[in-house]
Amino acid sequence: MIYTVGEMAKQLDVTASTLRYYDKEGLLPFVERSNGGMRMFKDEDISWLKIIECLKKTGMSIKDIKHFIDCCMEGDSKIDERLTIIESQRDTVIKQMKEMQEMLDMLNYKCWYYETAKKAGTCAVHDDMQVKNVPKEYHKYLNQK
Amino acid sequence: MIYTVGEMAKQLDVTASTLRYYDKEGLLPFVERSNGGMRMFKDEDISWLKIIECLKKTGMSIKDIKHFIDCCMEGDSKIDERLTIIESQRDTVIKQMKEMQEMLDMLNYKCWYYETAKKAGTCAVHDDMQVKNVPKEYHKYLNQK
DNA sequence: TATTGACTTAAAGTTAACTTTAAGTTGTAG
DNA sequence: CTACAACTTAAAGTTAACTTTAAGTCAATA
Structure with a gap:
């Protein structure tokens, strides 16, 4: 075709x-x-x-x-370089995906933050939130707005 | 500080x-x-x-x-909208990561393709490559250069 | 107090990756 | 053979996200 x-x-x-x-x-x-x-x-x-x-x-x-x-x-004379380029791009993508995962983790925390605030009707609920009421995976974000 | x-x-x-x-x-x-x-x-x-x-x-x-x-x-009057924005961005990231994974799959295939060509000294090795010699996860890319 | 490096703003410049425009050509359908 | 939609190129325009420049100000140190 x-x-x-x-x-x-x-x-x-x-x-x-x-x-x-x-x-x-x-x-x-x-x-x-x-x-x-x-x-x-x-x-x-x-x-x-x-x-x-x-x-x-x-x-x-x-x-x-x-x-x-x-x-x-x-052609074949550039196989080495072609492989190097593709490998390098693959490594780049792996790094990008790791960073994406970190961003996703943060967005998940923010979702939890606003869902909780929504239920309480105010973001102030987070000011006197006890650590035990914060899911463990979000502890690293505490002291963030 | x-x-x-x-x-x-x-x-x-x-x-x-x-x-x-x-x-x-x-x-x-x-x-x-x-x-x-x-x-x-x-x-x-x-x-x-x-x-x-x-x-x-x-x-x-x-x-x-x-x-x-x-x-x-x-402030608190916009909690709903803030949640909506963050949820939407999270969904965007999930889509981005899925696409990234697809790109990574393709780059992995290309790496295998060039590694194989490098060993053989020519890309022509792929012209008469038997399907059984291609790892299963790469079958979907066959008929691609 | 004088120097000096880091700060301030406004405005112009840069870059990548298209997108649009204009003027003209191709190729298919009637 | 004529229309006409879709193609062609070159060149100009667009957009986002900075970056640079120029002219001047701030604030810490000698």
Whole structure:
């Protein structure tokens, strides 16, 4: 199957101009053109776009994604570098997820804080809250508003 | 203890101008001033800055953080809205973490892909790779480059 | 009291990642 | 063959979140 930029955009839930922008930035060297100059996306290009999406969603810049794609186009001589880039991005994601978990922990505490305040009708309930009435997992947040 | 903007910035590992920018945007209405106009950060302000950091790191815009802080300054009449905002942000983070896990799964597959290619000296090893030699958790990525 | 480093504000500048616009071309349906 | 929707590029515009600059002020130390 062959798709136009608009059809491909719809499939990937991005705009056509985003795909054109990626192409302009050199992220899509694998996309072929018709005689008239129209982009022709192939089914296998979806795999490329999914890895681009993955790198983008995990915070890699367009410039660095281009570098990775360039390495891919170079072929087997760049396997080492491609592996290094992906490993490094994986480590980045692991760090991001740890940080996310910490943020989630804090938001869970805040939810408990406001649920408790809501029941009491006032945040003042926390001023004279006894530590034993605070769930253990939230102790580290005490003395926070 | 009282801290200047520079001291507070160092503690939080941000620049002083970032804190001034947040203040200008209305995120720090709780920060007091000296007679001469200098910002005076108190120890309890660190709690405020940590929740701001949490909201920011989980993708909330400055504008929406300001709205939350404004609700906080309003007092008990806004407990409901504060709870709703925090619950919604928690849900957002849970979604973000699920997506992150999917990205991590894909990066793990790519690592395996390049490790295998590296051992073989060529990516062509994947062209005639038998499914039984691909770890089960990676089967969903087959037919991807 | 003079120096000096850190502070103050307002305003302009930066950056990334798009998005929009304008002018023109392609390709399909009737 | 004509319409016309969707494509093309180049260039300008947008947005968020800072960052930098400039001109001046504060406050701690010698």
